[in-house]
Amino acid sequence: MKYAIQTKGMVKEFGGVRAIDKLSISLSKGKITGIIGPNGSGKTTLTNVLTGFHQMDGGTIVINGETEHGRLRSREVLELGITRTFQGVRLFEQLSVLDNVLVVVTKRSVWGALFERHQKFHYDQAKEVLERVGLWNKQGAKAAELSYGQRKLLEIARTLATKADIVLFDEPYAGLFPEMVKMVSGIMTELREEGKTIILIEHDMALIRQLCDRVVVMDAGKLLAEGTPHEVLADKRVIEAYLGA
Ligand code: ADP
Ligand code: MG
Numbered sequence: 220m221k222y223a224i225q226t227k228g229m230v231k232e233f234g235g236v237r238a239i240d241k242l243s244i245s246l247s248k249g250k251i252t253g254i255i256g257p258n259g260s261g262k263t264t265l266t267n268v269l270t271g272f273h274q275m276d277g278g279t280i281v282i283n284g285e286t287e288h289g290r291l292r293s294r295e296v297l298e299l300g301i302t303r304t305f306q307g308v309r310l311f312e313q314l315s316v317l318d319n320v321l322v323v324v325t326k327r328s329v330w331g332a333l334f335e336r337h338q339k340f341h342y343d344q345a346k347e348v349l350e351r352v353g354l355w356n357k358q359g360a361k362a363a364e365l366s367y368g369q370r371k372l373l374e375i376a377r378t379l380a381t382k383a384d385i386v387l388f389d390e391p392y393a394g395l396f397p398e399m400v401k402m403v404s405g406i407m408t409e410l411r412e413e414g415k416t417i418i419l420i421e422h423d424m425a426l427i428r429q430l431c432d433r434v435v436v437m438d439a440g441k442l443l444a445e446g447t448p449h450e451v452l453a454d455k456r457v458i459e460a461y462l463g464a
Pocket of ligand 1: 260
């Protein structure tokens, strides 16, 4: 099967506002698909619907070419192997860096995971993902003590720890220093090599060109264009939507 996620006529409204307006897109399996579009075009809302944070008002979602879902609940989303990062980072602030990852690795509730005696297996897994994002030397620090960039890296570590096959990154690069940008890009391409499906919401077109196999352009909740980065970024309609020309 070719697509990890397909949306068919997806609609999401807030009050009278259509944040997602009959959106039909297909996200290729094992590829990095960029989602771009002006602020307010519905990118984060799409992520929220695809991960069960919001329920759709219309349309369906097909995961891995299988069942057509009229709605997705958070628990189902995890079982389907989908995970995401948040545009505004969400961590357990008072827990250590290591515990923030262990909570995910052990798949328990926060309290269950904390009171469990961690097996070496869990610890090793947490260590591996923290090393991957360069935070192993911070393992004992509280999440609240980290810098902004480190917090974003910790959130990425938490998504890696889920071992999900489909990962949605909502502006993971925003506010990162160049060396952190490099690290995150390395993680993206490694995940693709592992066969994972990556959805990357990003405003930096140089990063989109560099990383993405496909790009979906949203405007006012609708699909504006779809194609390779080269095709899409040369599209007059896309340039107009961004520059308001
Ligand atoms: P993007 O991520 O592309 O900047 P969003 O998905 O955040 O766009 O927002 C799309 C539209 O939906 C905007 O008009 C925004 O104000 C609205 N919106 C998003 N989330 C909510 C919400 N929880 N309640 C009300 N309106 C929302
Ligand atoms: Mg957003």
